[in-house]
Each structure stands twice: as structure tokens, then as C-alpha cells.
Amino acid sequence: MCGIVGYIGWQEASPLLLKGLKRLEYRGYDSAGLALLDGSKLVVIKQKGSVSNLEQETLALRATMQGATAGIGHTRWATHGDPSDRNAHPHMNAAGDIAIIHNGIIENYSLLKRELLAEGYLFLSDTDSEVLVHLIDRIWKREPAMDMESATRSALRHVDGAYGLCVISSREPDKIVVARMGSPLVIGIGEGEFFIASDAAPIVEHTKKVVYLADGELAVVRRDGYTVTSIENVRQEKVVTELDFSLEKIEKDGFEHFMLKEIFQQPAVMHDVMRGRVRLDEGRVRLGGIEDYLDQLKQAKRIVICACGTSWHAALIGEYLIEEFARIPVEVDYASEFRYRNPIVGAEDVVIVISQSGETADTLAALRTAKEKGALVMGICNVVGSTIARETLCGMYTHAGPEIGVASTKAFTAQVIMLYMLALALSKGRTISHDEIALLLKELSEIPEKAAQILELDGQIKFIAEQFKDAKNVLYLGRGYNFPVALEGALKLKEISYIHAEGYPAAEMKHGPIALIDEDMPVIFIATRDSTYTKILSNIEEVRSRKGRVIAIASEGDKEIGRLAEHVIYIPQASGPITPLLTVIPLQLLAYHIATLRGCNVDRPRNLAKSVTVE
Numbered sequence: 001m002c003g004i005v006g007y008i009g010w011q012e013a014s015p016l017l018l019k020g021l022k023r024l025e026y027r028g029y030d031s032a033g034l035a036l037l038d039g040s041k042l043v044v045i046k047q048k049g050s051v052s053n054l055e056q057e058t059l060a061l062r063a064t065m066q067g068a069t070a071g072i073g074h075t076r077w078a079t080h081g082d083p084s085d086r087n088a089h090p091h092m093n094a095a096g097d098i099a100i101i102h103n104g105i106i107e108n109y110s111l112l113k114r115e116l117l118a119e120g121y122l123f124l125s126d127t128d129s130e131v132l133v134h135l136i137d138r139i140w141k142r143e144p145a146m147d148m149e150s151a152t153r154s155a156l157r158h159v160d161g162a163y164g165l166c167v168i169s170s171r172e173p174d175k176i177v178v179a180r181m182g183s184p185l186v187i188g189i190g191e192g193e194f195f196i197a198s199d200a201a202p203i204v205e206h207t208k209k210v211v212y213l214a215d216g217e218l219a220v221v222r223r224d225g226y227t228v229t230s231i232e233n234v235r236q237e238k239v240v241t242e243l244d245f246s247l248e249k250i251e252k253d254g255f256e257h258f259m260l261k262e263i264f265q266q267p268a269v270m271h272d273v274m275r276g277r278v279r280l281d282e283g284r285v286r287l288g289g290i291e292d293y294l295d296q297l298k299q300a301k302r303i304v305i306c307a308c309g310t311s312w313h314a315a316l317i318g319e320y321l322i323e324e325f326a327r328i329p330v331e332v333d334y335a336s337e338f339r340y341r342n343p344i345v346g347a348e349d350v351v352i353v354i355s356q357s358g359e360t361a362d363t364l365a366a367l368r369t370a371k372e373k374g375a376l377v378m379g380i381c382n383v384v385g386s387t388i389a390r391e392t393l394c395g396m397y398t399h400a401g402p403e404i405g406v407a408s409t410k411a412f413t414a415q416v417i418m419l420y421m422l423a424l425a426l427s428k429g430r431t432i433s434h435d436e437i438a439l440l441l442k443e444l445s446e447i448p449e450k451a452a453q454i455l456e457l458d459g460q461i462k463f464i465a466e467q468f469k470d471a472k473n474v475l476y477l478g479r480g481y482n483f484p485v486a487l488e489g490a491l492k493l494k495e496i497s498y499i500h501a502e503g504y505p506a507a508e509m510k511h512g513p514i515a516l517i518d519e520d521m522p523v524i525f526i527a528t529r530d531s532t533y534t535k536i537l538s539n540i541e542e543v544r545s546r547k548g549r550v551i552a553i554a555s556e557g558d559k560e561i562g563r564l565a566e567h568v569i570y571i572p573q574a575s576g577p578i579t580p581l582l583t584v585i586p587l588q589l590l591a592y593h594i595a596t597l598r599g600c601n602v603d604r605p606r607n608l609a610k611s612v613t614v615e
């Protein structure tokens with residue numbers, strides 16, 4: 001998500017804005033920019049890359065802008081338009097006397113952009129945000145006597161979507177207008193100066209007194225005070241809050257670690273992944289990034305999915321989904337193996353690469369191998385404009401937001417939802433009926449609420465973690481759609497707690513691993529009510545008869561499992577193809593709590609990197 005800062009007061013603005021942007025770097029970003037206002041002079045400096053690079057660029061400018069005691073700054077996490085200098089914020093109108101920064105998504109920006117282009121407005125970027133500055137400019141051209149807040153209010157009446165917005169202009173240099181709908185904005189109250197930001201991180205070192213804007217509110221911030229109104233221009237009285245938490249806490253939204261924050265973000269992320277794509281009213285999915293290639297994808301003789309680590313586990317679920325719903329043969333390959341084994345891949349094949357970071361060296365190499373062999377290559381990435389995203393022919397972004405914790409959590413569930421939607425898009429009109437697709441989409445749309453219910457079991461899961469934090473080895477067993485979840489649960493545990501763990505198809509246990517079972521071996525079964533449930537019960541009996549300690553993830557209402565397992569985590573019912581989105585959450589939390597109880601560095605585990613850009 002993007003970061004916003006603003007300042008108006010008596011100090012030189014640029015150093016404060018740059019430091020504020022550095023406080024927001026934890027949010028993840030790909031470009032940054034500033035707009036500085038010194039009386040009638042408005043200057044914008046922006047570029048792809050880090051805030052430190054921007055700082056270097058700003059140094060040259062400072063000599064001429066030391067009088068600038070008002071300004072706004074932005075770090076961009078790309079959603080529309082690749083990371084680039086021209087897509088960085090702030091965006092300006094043609095006259096160069098208005099600058100805006102924006103956090104959020106303007107859902108009707110295409111329509112607004114077409115309108116403005118037809119009226120002769122020129123767009124310098126591919127972003128949705130740029131429509132905002134031209135809307136304000138258009139209104140101000142029609143009503144020059146209007147003040148900036150009225151022009152902004154009027155512009156926002158045309159906008160559907162989410163925004164946290166700052167507007168400054170050399171036409172009215174003694175104010176900053178801010179507005180919020182869906183993307184947080186905080187105003188810090190100093191002595192003759194005011195600070196604006198997406199959260200309190202850039203503010204807390206200057207003042208503890210803050211005002212949080214609510215959705216639908218607009219504020220005018222001057223050196224001597226601020227006023228808040230609704231978008232409908234009704235005065236709002238705001239309570240001043242005294243900040244009482246540290247910078248560290250703010251970045252993690254009050255959670256102990258980024259990983260826990262990201263686990264708890266999953267219901268919201270699930271909504272974000274589906275937003276604009278799951279069309280319940282039409283009973284279909286719309287996947288813009290591959291729409292032009294959908295027919296080719298449907299004609300694939302075979303689909304090969306390449307990925308690494310957690311993304312490879314998502315790929316395994318994708319194999320089951322696509323084969324079940326679209327009846328297209330699917331193979332899943334470790335990218336590191338695919339790239340070296342001279343695979344038999346050609347023009348009739350589709351290769352899908354999955355990568356959260358979009359920079360994993362093995363996955364990138366697999367992509368290039370597939371392209372060299374003539375396959376259509378599609379990507380599923382989380383980082384907009386990443387190398388893998390740029391080198392695929394088509395693809396989709398998971399919109400999971402920046403994932404800071406090295407152990408992937410929200411990106412995994414986002415990938416699985418993407419694969420679910422892809423499988424349904426590939427199936428349309430061939431293997432399952434329109435009504436069946438509508439039913440499946442309805443169930444998918446209910447998943448975020450069910451995920452939220454599971455997160456409420458965190459206390460119980462922490463209690464179970466306390467019983468097993470000293471285990472030396474753990475076995476994870478699942479069948480069908482939950483076999484890859486067993487692998488993912490094992491990976492989560494080993495990579496952050498350093499306990500050895502293995503995931504297996506439950507039926508495989510008797511082909512060797514059962515020799516490991518004894519009273520010191522916790523075995524975690526994913527035993528939800530699906531077509532393989534009774535088989536799983538038999539596997540549990542086999543473990544119990546060898547004194548293994550059984551923990552089960554089971555469906556609410558299951559009356560059987562309680563007598564077989566030492567601990568049961570009951571989760572909401574869901575059909576087989578959907579369950580991975582739910583069964584993985586208790587395993588994420590279990591790994592997290594065991595690791596923290598063992599004093600491990602959960603966000604930055606030893607030996608690991610967030611993106612493995614080397615072979």
C-alpha cells in the first residue's frame with residue numbers, strides 16, 4: 001500500500017517529508033516523490049526507486065526551495081501502471097499549479113480518464129490516481145472563484161473507489177487539502193505546524209496529538225489550524241487523540257510481528273484479490289490481465305506450473321483446481337528442476353509461473369526456458385512491475401499488498417484464490433455449468449468471513465503451540481486438496497521455528513514415515529469433512545495405535561474426531577476445493593506461536609531471504 005506524508009508550518013518541508021517517507025518504507029514501495037510549495041512556486045520531484053535516491057535528487061533542489069515550508073510526499077506500491085518515474089506520485093495538472101498524492105484504487109478511473117481525454121486533457125502516467133488532479137483542474141477552470149477544498153470536494157463526487165488524498169496548489173499556497181475514503185489519514189497537531197500521514201509512524205516523533213480522519217471526511221490544514229467537514233461540507237468536530245505507542249508498534253499495526261499482522265490481514269486481502277474480478281451478479285470471473293489470451297489458455301494441450309517454496313505449494317493446489325474444473329492436464333514443477341532438465345515444452349503448452357516477489361531467480365529462469373521453447377507464459381505475482389511480471393506474456397497480480405514477513409502467508413492464500421478464479425475462467429462453458437460456477441463463486445465470496453472466524457481461534461492455537469514447542473520432529477498429513485496444505489504447514493513450521501517437519505499425503509504414511517511414529521512425534525492431520533474423510537480417520541487410528549500425538553484440523557460439527565485426537569481445531573465447513581484457504585490458517589498460527597515461544601526471529605528467520613534472487 002502507498003505511503004502519504006504532508007507538512008505545513010514554519011520549518012523547511014523537504015527534510016521532514018523525506019524522513020516521514022522513510023518511516024513509511026516498511027509498507028513496501030517501488031517509487032517515491034515530493035511536491036514542495038514556496039509561495040507561488042510549486043515544484044515536484046519524483047522517481048522510481050528508494051526514498052534515499054529521492055533524497056539525493058532533492059538535495060540539488062533544496063538550494064532553491066529552502067523557503068518551502070509546505071509540501072506533500074508519497075511512496076508508491078504500484079497497482080495500476082508499472083513502477084516508473086512517470087507513474088510515481090505526485091501528479092500535476094498541465095498548468096503545473098496543482099499537485100496531488102493518492103493512496104487507494106479509483107474503480108471508475110477508466111471512464112473518468114476517457115471523459116477527460118475527450119476534453120483534451122493529456123495524461124502523463126498510466127495510473128488511476130492522475131485522473132484526480134485533472135478533475136480538480138477541470139472544476140477550477142469552470143469556477144475559478146471556487147476555493148481548493150470546494151474544487152476537491154466537487155471532484156471527489158465523481159469518484160468511486162478508495163482514496164487517501166492530499167492536494168496542494170500554488171493558487172492557494174497556505175493550505176493542504178486532505179480527504180479520506182477507505183485509505184487512512186492522520187493529522188498531527190504541532191506548535192504552528194501540522195503533519196499529515198497515512199499512519200502515525202512519521203508523526204509520532206514530532207507530536208503525540210493526532211486527529212484521525214474518518215471515511216467521507218475532508219480537512220483543510222493551514223499553519224494556524226485545521227477544519228474538518230464531510231464530503232457534503234457538513235462541519236465535523238474531531239477528537240484529538242494522544243498517541244501512546246511506539247514507532248515499532250505502528251508499523252506492525254499493533255501486532256508483535258509483521259508475520260502475525262499479515263496472517264490477520266488475510267480476510268481483507270481475500271476481498272482485495274477478488275475485488276472487481278468475482279462478478280457474483282453475472283456468475284462469472286473477469287481476469288483483466290489474461291482476458292486477451294483466455295481462448296489460447298483454454299486451448300492448452302497441457303499447463304505446466306513452475307514455482308518455488310510456498311508458491312510451489314499453491315501451484316499444487318492449482319493443479320487440482322484446474323484439472324477438476326477445466327479438465328486441462330496440469331503438471332507442477334519446481335522451477336529449479338524445470339530450468340535444468342530440458343523439459344519437453346512447446347507452443348501447445350501454457351506455462352504459468354507463480355511468485356510473490358516476482359524476482360525469484362529459479363522461477364525467472366524457468367520462465368525464460370519456457371519462452372525459449374515456445375510456450376505461452378503467464379504469471380501470477382504480487383509485486384507489480386517485478387521482473388517475472390514484466391517478462392511474462394500475460395498475467396495477474398494478487399494485490400495482497402507488501403508481504404514483509406519472510407514466511408509467506410497472505411500471499412499464499414491470495415495465490416490460491418487467483419488459481420481458483422483462473423480454473424473457473426478456464427472452465428467457462430465447457431466442463432461445468434454456468435449455475436455451478438455461480439455457486440462456487442458464491443462460496444468463494446464467503447471465505448473471508450470464514451477466515452476471520454478461524455483467526456478468533458488464535459488463543460486455542462497458542463495453547464496447543466505451548467504443548468508442542470519442544471518437539472524435535474513433526475509430521476503433517478493431508479489428502480487431496482489438503483495434501484499441499486500439509487506441505488505448506490510443514491514449511492511454515494520448519495522455516496521459522498527450526499523444528500524439523502515433513503508434509504505427506506496421508507496415505508503415504510504407511511509407505512515409510514509410519515516408522516517414525518512414537519510418543520514423541522506430534523502428527524498434524526488436516527481432517528476436514530470431504531471425500532477422503534473416512535480414510536483420514538483410519539490414518540489417525542494408525543498413528544494413535546503407535547502412540548503418536550494427534551492434532552487435527554476438522555470441520556465444525558464433526559462428532560467423530562474428538563475421540564481420536566488430543567487437540568482439535570474446528571473450522572467452518574467448506575467444499576473440498578475451497579478448504580485450503582481455511583485449513584492453512586491454523587497451521588500458519590501454530591507455526592507462528594511455536595516459533596515465538598522458542599524465541600525465534602519470526603520475521604527474519606536465520607539463513608532465509610524474503611526473495612531468493614540467487615540460484
Ligand code: AGP
Pocket residue numbers: 308309310311354355356357358359360363406407408409495609610611612
Ligand atoms: C515461503 O514462506 C518462503 N519464504 C519461500 O519458500 C518462498 O515461498 C519462495 O522463496 C518463493 O518465493 P516467491 O513466491 O517470491 O517466488
